[in-house]
Amino acid sequence: MLKLLRIALLLIVLISVWSTANLQRNVTQDWRGTLDVAIIPVIADDQANTERFVGQLRASEFEPIKQYFATQGRHYGRDLSHALSFSLQSPLRVVPPESPAPGSGSLAVAWWSLKLRWWAWRHASNTYHNGRIRLYILYQSPAEEINLSHSVGLQKGLIGIIQARAFNSQTSLHQVVVAHELLHILRATDKYDLNSGQPQHPQGYADASQSPLYPQRKAEIMARSLPVSANSHRVAVYLRDTIIGPLTAQEIGW
Numbered sequence: 001m002l003k004l005l006r007i008a009l010l011l012i013v014l015i016s017v018w019s020t021a022n023l024q025r026n027v028t029q030d031w032r033g034t035l036d037v038a039i040i041p042v043i044a045d046d047q048a049n050t051e052r053f054v055g056q057l058r059a060s061e062f063e064p065i066k067q068y069f070a071t072q073g074r075h076y077g078r079d080l081s082h083a084l085s086f087s088l089q090s091p092l093r094v095v096p097p098e099s100p101a102p103g104s105g106s107l108a109v110a111w112w113s114l115k116l117r118w119w120a121w122r123h124a125s126n127t128y129h130n131g132r133i134r135l136y137i138l139y140q141s142p143a144e145e146i147n148l149s150h151s152v153g154l155q156k157g158l159i160g161i162i163q164a165r166a167f168n169s170q171t172s173l174h175q176v177v178v179a180h181e182l183l184h185i186l187r188a189t190d191k192y193d194l195n196s197g198q199p200q201h202p203q204g205y206a207d208a209s210q211s212p213l214y215p216q217r218k219a220e221i222m223a224r225s226l227p228v229s230a231n232s233h234r235v236a237v238y239l240r241d242t243i244i245g246p247l248t249a250q251e252i253g254w
Contacts (some may be wrong), residue, residue: 029088031078031253034085037133037182044105044138053166054139059088064239065113065179072241072244076254092123096136096161099152128172133185135160135178142167153184158218160185172238179239180221186252191223191245198233200221203247 022229039062041054073080097115100108105122109187112121120134140146142165148177153160160181184190192206201215202208206216213236219226221242227232 020126031080031083034082034195035133036131037084038089039086039133039241040089040134040136042095042136042138043093044140047141047143047166050139050141050166053168054091059086062086062088062175062178064175065182068175068179068239072249073254075244076249078254092136094119094123095138096120099161112199113154113156116154116159116161120157120159131158133158133160133182135162135182137162137164137174137178139164139166141165141172148173151177151181153181155185155187158185174238175180175237176221176224176236176242179242180224183222183244183248183252188222188248188251191220191247192225196231197225199225199227199233201227203245206243206245218243220248222248 038122039059041057043051043054063086069083073083096119097112099250100112120136124134131189136159138161140163146163146165148163150207151160151162160178162169162174162178162181164177180254192199199205199220204220205213205227206218206220214230215228216226219236219242220235221244225235226241227233244252
């Protein structure tokens with residue numbers, strides 16, 4: 001009897017995981033409704049200026065990302081004027097599990113992913129439902145050394161972790177990072193060399209047929225940077241300096 005009960009519980013868990021994964025996949029790739037994106041600021045240090053900065057955040061600061069998706073969608077014949085809805089949630093003071101170091105094995109990454117989803121569930125408050133994307137933005141003092149490239153977006157769980165500086169002049173760069181990680185959640189892949197950061201040709205170039213090829217005028221957003229030469233690049237600081245290229249559009253269901 002006990003064995004049958006354990007099997008039944010396991011089946012319930014498996015069915016729940018399967019149905020949740022399918023719901024999340026459908027929600028993030030059909031583009032027929034509005035994707036609900038919750039922005040959850042995280043006060044990631046003990047600096048008073050960080051707390052003040054987070055207290056002054058407004059949901060309107062993320063509207064340019066909504067407009068960006070609408071503009072880019074028109075290039076692919078899609079009306080995405082209502083594709084995204086951003087809401088700003090109450091800040092957290094608890095940081096998520098630290099991501100594995102670059103080069104960590106798949107087991108370490110999988111274990112971290114599970115810990116992250118458990119952390120997000122524990123601190124979900126009213127931000128969780130199966131179709132909602134949650135972007136946790138970890139704000140730290142500008143005096144801290146922060147690597148924005150350590151931000152991540154996970155399709156499983158619809159969770160993003162964004163590293164950010166508590167400084168107004170960084171807002172436009174943060175918008176680029178948020179859009180990049182949001183696209184990861186929507187199944188887009190990176191299009192740059194993970195070691196050098198150099199955009200990959202041709203998929204990581206905004207215009208791979210441009211002549212002369214360098215410097216590129218814009219960046220493919222999943223490459224993050226504008227190629228200046230075959231071996232150098234410049235980080236895109238503004239959304240207007242980026243595009244969603246054909247391969248990325250295909251990956252996200254456009």
